[in-house]
Amino acid sequence: MVIVGISGSPRRKGNTERLVSEVLEGAAEAGGETMLFSVADGDIEGCTGCMRCRKVPRCSIDDRMTLIYDALMRADALVFSSPIYMGQMTSQAKAVVDRFYALLNNDGTPRFRQGMPLFPLFTQAQKRLDIYSPYFHLCEDLFTHMGFEVMAPLVAGCINLKGEIESHTDLLASARKMGRKMGAGGRP
Numbered sequence: 455m456v457i458v459g460i461s462g463s464p465r466r467k468g469n470t471e472r473l474v475s476e477v478l479e480g481a482a483e484a485g486g487e488t489m490l491f492s493v494a495d496g497d498i499e500g501c502t503g504c505m506r507c508r509k510v511p512r513c514s515i516d517d518r519m520t521l522i523y524d525a526l527m528r529a530d531a532l533v534f535s536s537p538i539y540m541g542q543m544t545s546q547a548k549a550v551v552d553r554f555y556a557l558l559n560n561d562g563t564p565r566f567r568q569g570m571p572l573f574p575l576f577t578q579a580q581k582r583l584d585i586y587s588p589y590f591h592l593c594e595d596l597f598t599h600m601g602f603e604v605m606a607p608l609v610a611g612c613i614n615l616k617g618e619i620e621s622h623t624d625l626l627a628s629a630r631k632m633g634r635k636m637g638a639g640g641r642p
Contacts, residue, residue: 455486455639458529462536462547466494469619470577474535476626480633489525493546500549507556519553526566531636535575538586554600564601572602573642579614605642
């Protein structure tokens with residue numbers, strides 16, 4: 455199993471990256487091959503709408519997304535994570551999602567494996583875990599439309615300052631356990 459993780463947090467080695475890393479570490483323990491990409495590692499430009507990817511199966515922008523594209527073509531599962539900023543995923547995470555457009559054929563079918571499991575992770579400062587449920591459903595619809603099989607999201611609440619996730623040991627243990635299931639070929 456090849457599991458790709460994307461951290462959509464602009465904060466390097468922050469809570470969101472730590473949570474997705476925990477899932478990937480669990481997957482590796484179960485024998486999965488894992489890859490982590492963080493938007494904090496380098497610039498990922500937004501889609502320019504040039505439509506080159508409709509003519510040639512490649513994005514016209516040559517940046518770190520090319521590495522993500524290559525990884526997703528090999529992947530068996532995707533862990534997509536973002537902190538919630540102003541009620542939504544970060545602008546950096548949204549740039550990645552917009553650039554997924556280059557992974558779709560003209561008829562809307564994916565160029566990656568149809569039905570690839572996508573496990574969404576969200577961190578938020580809000581204590582109430584369901585406060586952004588309408589937005590999480592919107593994300594689920596979007597990813598489903600792209601051809602992913604979207605799993606129920608793991609939402610980490612009361613997490614704001616860098617490092618706060620470390621006090622949520624049960625959450626980290628759950629994330630690792632989910633990763634083990636994924637690494638063994640199961641669903642989280």
